[in-house]
Each structure stands twice: as structure tokens, then as C-alpha cells.
Amino acid sequence: MSSLVSIVLQNTDDARAIIDAVMTDNPEAVASRYPAMVKIDSPGELVMNKASIADRLGRDFELQEIHLCLVNISGNIDEDDDRIVLRWNS
Amino acid sequence: MNVAANHTRPRKLNLKERYNHLTRGLDWDFSYQPKEKVFPFSDYEGIKIHDWDAFEDPFRLTMDAYWKFQAEKERKLYAVIDSFSQNNGQVNLSDARYVNALKLFITGISPLEYAAHRGYAHVGRHFPGVGPRIACQMQSIDELRHAQTQIHTISHFNKFFDGMHDPWHMYDRVWYLSVPKSFFDDAMSAGPFEFLTAISFSFEYVLTSLLFVPFMSGAAFNGDMATVTFGFSAQSDESRHMTLGLEIIKFMLEQDEANVPIVQKWIDKWFWRGFRLLSIVAMMTDYILPKKVMSWRESWEMYFEQAGGALFRDLSRYGITLPKYHEMATAGKDHISHQTWATFYQYTHAAAFHTWTPSDAEKAWFTEKYPDSFAQYYGPRFDHWEKQQASGDRFSNDGLPMICQVCTIPAIFTEVEDPTRISLRSCEHNGEKYHFCSDGCRDIFLDEPEKYVQAMLPVSQIFQGQCGGAGLSEVLDWYHLNQGADNCDHLESRDAAMWEQWHRSGKDPA
């Protein structure tokens, strides 16, 4: 069985672009909406691509800007200049 | 010394390289003071570190980025706080009962943020590795942020509602606040590696999502935009802290096989201590939020059973297993919120927040959310007390409860196999008897009895005459609890009367 990795984001304007990018780039991801927040679960791995997010925002996006709307994570983080990957190694 | 000038423009560094140049090279091998004198606390716990540079920094934040992002968060947060108070946002809450969560927050949780600030400063000074030291320092200042943004948010509520007026005084004295206090005192009096296992891993990574995620979503649902904003703004730091928690655990486990049993022992201990501490959060989630988002049981399933399960499957490659007694904690998901609320209900005269019996709609919701426990064990209690209160005889418990030597919670929890039987454990150490609420707490004592014999149990302190006097009223004065205002049933409270007055002239709240 593959473990779920998760992120939770606030319902902010920037976060909507991130959520949209993440949902497009991770076809197996599932988004659940709660008051003021959205939780995205994905089996095994979840990728946040800088380019996809920047496309949707219509401006440059520094991956570290994700800190402005990130509420929670579950998974090992691997970050480079172009993407953040969350994954479990099991 | 001459250096050839280098006129070629340096290549643009990637994030990781830049971070390493800006942090990792800062320390040096001492020549004039022995390393053991500069870092005296790094060895005694028995954790073996062979290569501090192998630590993977969470998110690789440099100070320039830190200042900019954090300032942006602060600007946004204070705009919400200002707007909330200028518009008297408190009148648009779902109900005045909600505010009791904030009373617990400012007296029981904000002081922990402050303690974390100081604790992370301690490890941020004393770890020999630059990477973990900087991550801990950033967490230290973040935790100060959390304490302060909570104060500034709740400051407005304090102007209108009771029970929030003297949080720092209360934290040092009030009986139920010894639960969070002893938890943090325990971690801060441990060595740096245990502190990080306790707070960064067991508490932040495994357990605090249960407080900050469903509860804060609940705050939004109950109309408290100021609190959800500080809550989620704090969580945006928290994800960095959680990553520190996971990285430090992996680091210890990877550095030396001999570290594995020590780390497992700490995970076991701190899972159990954290689980007990969260009893209060369970009660806030289920009982204090008038409009419900998610039950404690559902939160536990989502954030511990599912997310924690994935985490421990990941760590199993190091030989780490799910914390000892995790199955008892999971069995408790049907009970602890109800048992804790029933306890505060009967000691409501001695608490700085109000209690009440749940409404019929809430009871129906509990029956649905807790099919295996509520209707059978807890609904009848609240029905009974509700009837008794209607007849003018609001129930209270006139005895003082027996306190667990380790978690310092009254021994209110029941045996897994029988929810009508109180769980008690005991032992003798140096000829003195000690009592516990559970196997988990007794194990913790037996491992370090010299530490836990020192615990300042609140009921013992009262009997010893350390709390302002022998009578309950004197003790409550010593707590700075405004009797007749801060305590007792919500129905009879000034808060409820004020709420009624606010809303009498307007339309019914939607």
C-alpha cells in the first residue's frame, strides 16, 4: 500500500494558483475543501512545480513563497530551484 | 597576504549552493577553547554524531528571505487583527461559548509557544552543527512570534470577555495548566537531542496538526477570522518546524545505529506525553466549538492514524516502530474528549473558563460521530446533569482529584477494555508511593524516577499550603481567578449575559 503524502494550504488568492498547478501536475491527487483551507492528498508523491505555479499567477514565483500560505505537510521534503517534491520512501 | 583579484563574474549559484556558502562555512574548529567547553551538552545523552554536516536543512532559508517572508506574513496578519477589532468582529462569532477556546489558548497554549522560544534558543546555541543550530534559532524566533501574535489577537477578546486577563500568572499556578507546563518543563530540562525529539518530532510533526489544522478551520467556521489568521500564519512556520523535526530524527538514526533505541524510547515517551496533553485539544474541538467542522475522532484518524501511519512506515527502514501504546491512544479517540469535558464540567467552579451541557443538536452530532461510545456512556451523563441544572442544582464535584505523577492530569481516563473503570497504576520508589493514570505514564516515571519525583502536583501543593490558603476560595484568589466571572457554568456567566445583550437589539445570528 502506498502512503499518502499531503499538503494543506490556506484559501488565499496565491494558494488557488498553487492548488490548480498541483492538481494538474499530480493526476492522482485529491483535494478536500474545509473552512479556510484545502487539503491535498496524493499517493506516494506530490510535486509542486515552480513553472506551473508561475504560469497560473502570471508572474515570477519563488518556491519559498509557498511558506506564505502553507498550513501543513506530511512527507519528506525535497526542494531544488525548480520544484518541491513531497514523498514517502515506503 | 596577497590574493589575486578575480575579475570573472561568479556563476549564479543554485539555492542549495547559496545556502551552504551563506551558512555552513560560518563555524570553525576552536583553538583557544576546548570544544567540550563551548558545547558542553552535546554528548551526555548518549547520541552519537559522526558528521554534523550530513544534516539536511529544512527549506534552506537565509536571513534575507526569512525577514522578507516573515514581514509579509506579519503585515497581512496585523491587518486582519486591526480590522477585526475595529469592526468588533467578536459580535459576529457563532456564539459566546466559542470564546472559551481562546481562554484555554491564551492560558495554556501561548505560554508553550513562549517556552518553545526559549527552549529552541537553548538548543540553537548548543548544537555543535551549524545546520541544526540555525534551524533551531529560526524556530526560536518563530515561536516568539506565535506567542506574540496570539497575545495580540486575544488582547481584543480580553477587553470584552472574562478568563483571559492574567494568563502568565495563571500558567505558573492554575491546577490544570500544570499539564502543559509540566510537559514543556520536562522537555526543557532534558538534553538537546531529547528536546528536539520531544518538541520538533513527537509534538510538532506527529501531534500539533491536531490542534492547528482542524481547530483553526473550526475557528474560521465559527466566525473568528482573527484567530484562524494567526493560527494558519503560525502553521506556515510550522511546516518548516515539522521538516526540522523529521530531518533531525532521520539524522540521528542515520548517524549511528546505537542511536536507534534511544530515539525510539524518546518517541515512545513523548508520544504518550503529547497524547495526554492533547486531551484538552480534543475537548476544545468537540465541545467548545459551537459549530463543528470535524470530530476529534475524525481528526485523530486523519492526522494520526493516516499521516502518522505513513510517517512511521517511512521510518521503519531505520528500525523505528509506531510509538508504544499507540493502540491505546487510538482506542481513546472515542472517549477522551467526553471524559475531559465531563471533568471540567464538574470542576467548573475552579476553572477560568465556562462549561455547559451540550445542546440536543450537539448530542445528536456526537451520537453520529461517536457511534461506539457517546449514546452508551456519555450522553446519559450530560442528560442527567442538564436535568439536575434545570432543577436549580447544577452539579459540581466537591473533592479534589488525584493527579497522575507524570502527566499531572487528574486520573480520569478509563481502561481500554472497560470505559466505566478508571485506569490507575502505581509503583513505589525509595519507599514512597506514586500513582499514574496509565501504563504509559508509569513507564515514563520508571525510566527516570529521579526526575518525576520532583513534579509539583497541584492538589498536593494546595494541601501543603503553597497556594494561598486551605480554602478553595483562597486558592482561586491566588490563581487570580475572578470568582463569579471567570468560572462556573456558561448559562450563569457574565459572558452569556453580555452576548444576550449584544444580540437582543439585533436580528438573530444567522
Added chain:
Amino acid sequence: MSVTTIGEYDFPSSDVVGNFHGNFMVHVLWDSHLMFAAPVSLPLPPAMPFAALTGEVLPQIYGKHPDWPRIDWAQARWELDGVPFQPDPGASLGDQGIGHKSLLRFSTPGLDGLYGAGF
């Protein structure tokens, strides 16, 4: 096991009997009566007769429960610090082995709380 420390680490228990002004702290639990959330702790003089505990002290706490006046003390079952115990109502607490931080746990067969929920 023992605590791992830097330097000597030997501090007295915060609850040594000498801190209680001549009293013992005694814990009492009435099983199956969760109207009272936890065992109660009581500061009691060691010379107090057991009958005073059941006749004068405990009614102030448990007297609010409808089962309390119906208790037949001859039927009550006691445990002292985990061991079955037959109290002597006339003897003092101290003389029958009830000590500082002892736990007295009792049940009242037939009186098992309300609503079948041990309440």
C-alpha cells in the same frame, strides 16, 4: 532505569509526608461512579478512625450521588494499594496500614452507578 544527567541529580520528592503538616494524603476511588471523574485526594490525620472517613469525610463528596445513601457497608469491597482489604471501622487509618499516598479503592456490588454507564 535512571535519569541521565551532567552532575549529581538527586532531589527530594515534592510530596514527602513531612510537607503535609502532620496529615497523610490519601486517595479514594468509588468504582463505577464516574459522576466523580477521578479518585479524590484527601489530607487526613493518621489517627482518624476509619469510620470517620466513611461516615463524615466521604459523604461530603459522594453524598450527591443517589447510590450513596443506599450503600450497605458490610457488602462493600475494598482494596488498599492494590490488595484486598477489610477495614476496621474503629481502628485508625494509620493503625490498619493506610499510609501517606495510599490508594483506597472500593466498590459497592449492586450499586454500579446510573444508566448502566457506571455513572
Added chain:
Amino acid sequence: MSLEIQTNTLQQRRQTFAHIARRFGEDRPATRYEEATLDLQPQRGFHYRPTWDPAHTLYDKSRTAITMADWYQLTDPRQFYYGTYTISRARMIETVDRNFESVARRGLFDAIDPDWQDLVRFYLIPLRHVEWGANMNACNITDVGCGTTITQPAIFAAMDRLGMAQIISRLGLGLGGAETLALGKDIWMTAPEWQPMRRLVEDSLVIEDWFEQLVMQFFTLDGLLFPLVYEAFDERGIAHGASGLSLICEFMVDWQRESSRWIDAVLTRAARESSENAALIGRWHTHWQARGIEALAPLASKVLGDEGEGVLAALAGSLAGRAAKIGMPGEGAVA
């Protein structure tokens, strides 16, 4: 607002928290700085002794020889709490970033005379290690200091020192890339001119009394080092085309001006508390000033030549002026 609430029903029960009203002697509105700072540190009822220091309790007040009836008297004149602090630093670092960009765009590092570039690499880049030592000292004061009024500016200072170490590191990267940083560390470790400073920094890390550490770091050493390096050395550099460097180092100049307002206020209040405090502070300053001058003298000579000694003496003189204002006894009173 969805409800029609008559404003006259929105009576406040209180203006601020009770612990602050007690300090004011009345219930009146408090500032965000006051609410975020006063009385936050736990005072009593600590459950367990630290296993790493069983001789003390958590938050033990006896970790310094300084005594204060109320540690919360040592307020910060800047009134920084986290929000105002980070917003202030974000502004300052945005200026630094803009200056880095403009220096790069206009090639201002390359415009520095090659010999002076070498000298900058020699005197400036090793300072990132001095800043790192200052970071550890500030962090230690946050750990064991008394009262949030002092531990709060201490953690801000800790982050500032890390931030300045990183600005210097970025200067190093601009002045030749990663090799410059490696070279700077080599100079720090082996150049004879730097060894008295390195010894001073290492000795400061093990100062037992945190208040002594506060005096040593933020009053004595900073009071000599910052004006020497970022003003005297910098001024000399202008003639060698180093104005780009000055732009970036404005952060340090501004920082120290601001920080000395804080440390002077703290020391003034502590010295006013008792003559014993004043004497201790004076003794500590005198002791560490001698060490500071010893450590800075070789660098001053290296950069300023024969004038170095005089410049350093003048800096010690202006520091003596600050010390007198603070209320430290003169040399005679100390002896």
C-alpha cells in the same frame, strides 16, 4: 456588519491584561510592545531540574551577578516585538538587495583598486566568523537571560548577526566567489593579525555570566569594531574606489547605531539599579575593552597603517563617553 449592534452595548470590561494594569497602577490601554513583552517568562513552579545543569532551576535568576528587583525594567527603546522587528529588517535588507543589484550591474566591485580588494578580503570576510560568534552569544543570552525585555532583543540580535554574517558572505561571493569565503576562513584561522580576535571571540563563547557576555558583545566589542571597520576602514576605501562596498555596509552602520541605543538604555537602567551593578558593568567593560583593543590593533594597523593606533584610541575615547553616560564608575572607582 451583519448585525445591528448598538454601540453603547459594546462596553469594554478592561483595557489590557491584568499583569500590565498592575504595572501601570491602573487599567489603561497598553502598547503592542508592552503586551507582547511584559511578564512572559515563567516565574515559579518549575517541575524538574535541568538534567544538563542540576545546580540551577529552569529560568534561574542566579545565572548572573547582576541583580534587579524587576527584570522587566530593562525595556527596549526601539519597542521591537516580532512584527515591528521583522518589518524593520525587511526594509533594511530590501535596500541591501537593491544595492547588491546595482553594484553588480555597474561592476562596482571590479572598480575597486586591486590592492584594496585584497585588503577588503583580508579585513572584511573573516568578520563573518566574528558575526557568527556574536550570533552564538546573543542566542545564549536568549537562552539563559532574565525577562523577555532582554531575551527578546537578544534573539532579534542573534538573527541580525546571522543576517550580517550572510551579507558579508554575499560580499565575499561578489568579491571572487566561493574561493573568497574559503580564503577568508583561512585568514581567520591562520593570519597572525586575526588570532587575538579569534581568541577573544572563542573566549567570549564561554563567559559564564550572561550579563557580562551582553556587555562584552554589544557594548564593548561592537562599540569598537563597528565604527572601526564600517566607518574608519570604509572611509579609507572610498579613495580606492570602494563606494559600492560602502553602500552595502550601510546595513551594518545603521544596525549598530540602532543597537547601541538599545544596549545603552539597558546598561543605564541596570547601573541605576545599584552601585554594585554599576561597578560590575564597569569592571566587565574595562576588562573586555583591553581585550578588544588588543584584538583590533593589528587589523587597524594593517588597514590604516600608522594612524590605526590613534583611530582605535579615539574610538575607545568615545566609548568611554558612552560608559560615563551609562553610569559606569571611572577607572578610579573600579580599582
